[in-house]
Amino acid sequence: MSDRSPVTGGETPSRPRGALRTAVVWEVLKDALGRRAKVAGTDVLDVLDTGGGTGSFAVPVARLGHRVTVVDPSPNALFALERRAAEAGVAERVRGVQGDIHGLFDVVERGGCDAVLCHGVLEYVDDPAEGVRNAVEALRPAGALSLLAAGLGGAVLARALAGHFAEARQALTDPAGRWGEGDPVPRRFTAEQLTELAAGAGLRVSAVHGVRVFSDLVPGGLVDTQPGALDALLQLEAAAAELPAFHSIATQLHVLGEKRD
Incomplete structure (x- = not known):
């Protein structure tokens, strides 16, 4: 899976282009985890990141205090995950397991997670519908699923x-x-295709976001050299993310939903 660097609460990203690609998803995910924690009545959630690679989302989630299991087919990615978690001081809250979305229940239990991240996975699996069903089955009732796929x-x-x-x-x-x-x-998806997959797997879709609507089209030199350009572009991405008119031109699509009881 591709390496990502979520922007977390005021941190200055070391790679501006990485921040542009992940900021919208990270903010939505962070809010969703906060809501789930309130509903569950706990400060510590059990989060599954399937296809989580080197932990670019898992480690920031662990920094919030949650327990994260990363399932990924690559031993090298899991080794990098272990190193990254240790450097971030969250090694005790991050566990890496070799596996994939189709064989998910060979390595994790059904219905044991408060939230599941399925980012950059559906494009590469043989059966996206089965992948989404497995992600939903890994959730506890009313658990949150974050889907991110190519648009x-x-x-x-x-x-x-x-x-x-x-x-x-x-x-x-x-x-x-x-x-x-x-x-x-x-494989790529339209917003309608992705939401249909989610709904068909028993998910109540609460939000759809366009990700990287503008950032992949803007020359890197423009963002890197003009003062304030990065923040302005981040704000533009956030403003456009929830507008359906821009979903059709987004590089990625993000669907957030809740498992039906």
Whole structure:
């Protein structure tokens, strides 16, 4: 899974582009965990991060005081997770387990989690519907699920703006949303497809967000060199994230929901 650096409460990100890519999801996730903790009547939640890789979300979640289990197929990623958690001083709250979303219940119990993160996973699995069902089955009643997946519209727009018009049309018409044989992403989703997967798995969808609506289209030099540009772009991303009109051009789509009782 790709490495990410959530912006946590006033911290200055070491990589501005990373902050642009994750800030919206992190703020939504942090609020959702806070609400779940109130409902559960505890300050410490059991959180599962499936496909969590090196812990770029898991470690900040652990810093909030929660227990996090990361399931990932890569031993190298899990080794990096262990090192990252130790450096952050949260090693006792982060556990790494080798596995994947399809074999999830070989390594974790059903119905044992207050929240599940499924970020950057559905694009790569053979059966996205089964992946979402497993994520939901890992939740306790009223538990929260955070889904993050590649958006179709953002890929079409990016190929068109780069002058690759045939590839843009290919992505638009391809059932998996791929622009060609060289496309590194096996599958992309529309907001409607992602919410249908969530609802079909027994999730009550509470919010849909467009992620990286503008940041992937803005030249890096513009953000890195102009004073205040990063903060202004972060604020623009946050303002557009919940507006349905921008979901269709987002690079990623984020769905937040709650397991039905």
